[in-house]
Amino acid sequence: MVKKSWEQLHSDCLKLIDEFGSYRPDVVCPCMLGGLISAAIIAKTLGISDVRPIDIERKGDERRLAYDVHGSLKGKKVLILEDDLPTGKGPAVIKRLFEQRGSEVKIGALYVTPEGAKVADFFVEEMPQLPDYPWKKHHAGDRLRG
Numbered sequence: 001m002v003k004k005s006w007e008q009l010h011s012d013c014l015k016l017i018d019e020f021g022s023y024r025p026d027v028v029c030p031c032m033l034g035g036l037i038s039a040a041i042i043a044k045t046l047g048i049s050d051v052r053p054i055d056i057e058r059k060g061d062e063r064r065l066a067y068d069v070h071g072s073l074k075g076k077k078v079l080i081l082e083d084d085l086p087t088g089k090g091p092a093v094i095k096r097l098f099e100q101r102g103s104e105v106k107i108g109a110l111y112v113t114p115e116g117a118k119v120a121d122f123f124v125e126e127m128p129q130l131p132d133y134p135w136k137k138h139h140a141g142d143r144l145r146g
Contacts, residue, residue, distance in 0.1 A: 002131040004111075009083075009135070012110045012124045013041040019122040023106065025079035029054050029069060029098075031091065034083035037135055038110060042081065054080070056090035063090040065097060074102035084130045085109040088119025 004012075016038070028048055030039030032055040043051050055067035078098055080091045088107065095105045106121040117126050 001129060002127065004131045004133050006134060009037065009110070009133075010041060013038050014045065015124045016108055016110055016122060017042060017045060019108075019124065023122075024048075024077070025106070026050060026076040027052055027069075027073060027078045028081055029078055029094075030081045031056055031094075032067065035081040038083055039081050050076075054094060056094060058090060061089070063093040065094055072101070073098055076103050078103045078105045080105060080107045082107075082109040083133070083135075084111040085116030085120055085123070086113050086130060088112070088116040092119050 024046065025048065027050045028039045028043050029052050030036045032053050036053060039051055039053075043049070052069040052071075053067065054065060054069060057064050057066040080094055080098075082091060085091065085107075088109075091107045095107055098105045107119055108122040109116065109120050110124045111130055112120050112123045112126050113128065113130065114126060117123060
């Protein structure tokens with residue numbers, strides 16, 4: 001398994017920004033907990049002060065928003081951000097929800113599997129198996145809030 005260091009995380013956040021091209025979000029919505037660290041780096045680098053964390057629950061194939069944003073996102077460019085996307089199912093569900101609320105939504109992740117790459121608008125590296133991180137333990141299976 002590939003291991004990623006703190007230094008690689010920071011470097012890969014800057015590479016992800018390069019992938020945005022001319023796109024600049026108004027709001028960054030990091031998925032807890034994995035997206036929080038990269039969101040802090042990306043938001044600070046781009047001068048974005050509007051960061052609104054979200055949380056996605058999963059049970060089997062079902063995904064739902066467990067922790068919603070505060071305030072309206074209507075008319076805003078929103079970046080849903082993850083550290084990795086094994087499948088991208090959760091962010092895809094949230095993208096549709098936020099679009100229904102009137103936002104323009106993109107999905108970004110540092111690392112994706114081939115399946116996750118199909119969902120991501122921006123990513124740094126596609127890999128068959130997601131890396132091991134110093135900032136979180138790997139978790140597979142259901143994740144329910146509460």
